[in-house]
Amino acid sequence: MEKNAKIYVAGHRGLVGGALLRALQQQGYTNIITRTHQELDLTRQSEVEAFFQSEKPEYVFLSAAKVGGILANATYPADFIYQNLAIAMNVIHAAYLHGVKKLLFLGSSCIYPKLCPQPIKEEYLLTSSLEPTNEAYAIAKIAGLEMARFYRKQYGVDFISAMPTNLYGPGDNFHLAHSHVIPALLRKFYEAVREQKAEVVVWGTGKPRREFLYIDDLADALIFLMNHYSDESHINVGVGEDVEIRELVEMIREISGFSGKVVYDTSKPDGTPRKLLDVSRLTSLGWKPKTSLREGLEKTYAWLVEHYDAIVAREER
Numbered sequence: 001m002e003k004n005a006k007i008y009v010a011g012h013r014g015l016v017g018g019a020l021l022r023a024l025q026q027q028g029y030t031n032i033i034t035r036t037h038q039e040l041d042l043t044r045q046s047e048v049e050a051f052f053q054s055e056k057p058e059y060v061f062l063s064a065a066k067v068g069g070i071l072a073n074a075t076y077p078a079d080f081i082y083q084n085l086a087i088a089m090n091v092i093h094a095a096y097l098h099g100v101k102k103l104l105f106l107g108s109s110c111i112y113p114k115l116c117p118q119p120i121k122e123e124y125l126l127t128s129s130l131e132p133t134n135e136a137y138a139i140a141k142i143a144g145l146e147m148a149r150f151y152r153k154q155y156g157v158d159f160i161s162a163m164p165t166n167l168y169g170p171g172d173n174f175h176l177a178h179s180h181v182i183p184a185l186l187r188k189f190y191e192a193v194r195e196q197k198a199e200v201v202v203w204g205t206g207k208p209r210r211e212f213l214y215i216d217d218l219a220d221a222l223i224f225l226m227n228h229y230s231d232e233s234h235i236n237v238g239v240g241e242d243v244e245i246r247e248l249v250e251m252i253r254e255i256s257g258f259s260g261k262v263v264y265d266t267s268k269p270d271g272t273p274r275k276l277l278d279v280s281r282l283t284s285l286g287w288k289p290k291t292s293l294r295e296g297l298e299k300t301y302a303w304l305v306e307h308y309d310a311i312v313a314r315e316e317r
């Protein structure tokens with residue numbers, strides 16, 4: 001990407017899009033275009049085509065999506081499949097129609113089978129059944145990455161797909177019911193300390209393992225891929241190591257200073273037992289993450305403490 005190239009970051013107010021915007025600006029990219037969800041609903045085909053027709057972006061990071069944690073995915077499967085299919089279909093097709101030089105589509109490690117061999121290589125896609133709690137979202141994301149691949153095959157366009165592991169960091173969604181595990185637990189422990197609660201409730205058995213990538217490292221990886229990767233296969237983006245949810249809980253408990261009881265609510269789903277990505281394809285290109293889990297959690301906790309009142313006020317509106 002040339003420093004003055006016209007770059008569209010879709011979903012720039014989200015966790016990923018926000019970090020991408022910061023990283024692109026820091027790296028000296030000067031011509032970035034954005035639209036809020038309210039200004040441009042990417043599920044509306046004619047609006048998306050009109051936007052591409054008038055703006056003619058050269059590069060597109062497709063980081064807009066309907067996103068949520070395990071419970072949101074399991075509770076609203078129709079919303080997850082409809083919105084994510086529509087966004088992928090509309091943006092990828094409009095990018096082809098309007099001559100976008102390169103597009104990066106974002107999926108997620110949940111596209112792989114529930115009981116996949118570990119660590120998960122890119123080629124394990126579609127080799128057995130999906131995890132039921134996020135099947136609808138995974139099917140939409142698989143459709144998106146396959147669409148990018150088929151457009152490359154038929155039309156010769158440079159569309160690539162990245163599959164990140166679970167992400168976290170400043171600017172995440174901290175909603176107690178709809179968010180992912182790290183923002184939910186950071187908030188639960190912070191509130192327990194602040195309100196002197198006796199216990200913190202963690203969902204599931206605590207036995208599943210998850211791999212976590214800090215959001216600024218992801219943004220750096222995505223810009224790296226836009227500049228250095230061009231292949232029909234999607235590519236995994238992660239750190240190559242994972243932790244048990246119980247270990248994560250202990251780290252967050254320590255950071256928060258909470259000394260009460262931790263209770264596991266086993267009526268809540270565990271989800272897939274493990275989804276550790278094989279990141280050798282990415283590391284062999286010369287990219288690796290910089291932020292340890294402990295450091296990333298500390299930074300995100302500090303961010304939450306600073307923004308807690310604003311987060312609560314926004315939820316109450």
Ligand SMILES: NC(=O)C1=CN([C@@H]2O[C@H](COP(=O)(O)OP(=O)(O)OC[C@H]3O[C@@H](n4cnc5c(N)ncnc54)[C@H](OP(=O)(O)O)[C@@H]3O)[C@@H](O)[C@H]2O)C=CC1
Binds near residue numbers: 037040063065165168
């Ligand atoms: N968070 C994670 O752990 C992971 C995320 N990913 C992928 O990264 C991408 C971004 O996720 P993340 O940043 O976490 O998600 P967020 O929910 O933080 O952000 C998504 C953004 O997309 C926007 N958006 C949603 N629907 C529409 C729409 N119809 N039209 C226009 N804009 C829309 C949202 O705007 P608004 O809020 O106004 O609706 C929001 O700004 C997704 O593709 C996801 O699959 C992959 C792996 C893990």
Ligand SMILES: C[C@H]1O[C@H](OP(=O)(O)OP(=O)(O)OC[C@H]2O[C@@H](n3cnc4c(=O)[nH]c(N)nc43)[C@H](O)[C@@H]2O)[C@@H](O)[C@@H](O)C1=O
Binds near residue numbers: 071108182
């Ligand atoms: C990124 C990824 O994210 C989702 O999949 P997930 O990895 O299962 O996501 P999660 O972060 O919500 O949970 C991870 C683990 O943590 C446990 N857990 C404990 N306590 C809380 C808790 O308080 N909140 C949440 N959300 N989880 C908790 C929880 O029970 C589970 O065992 C999908 O949206 C999927 O589509 C996707 O792409």
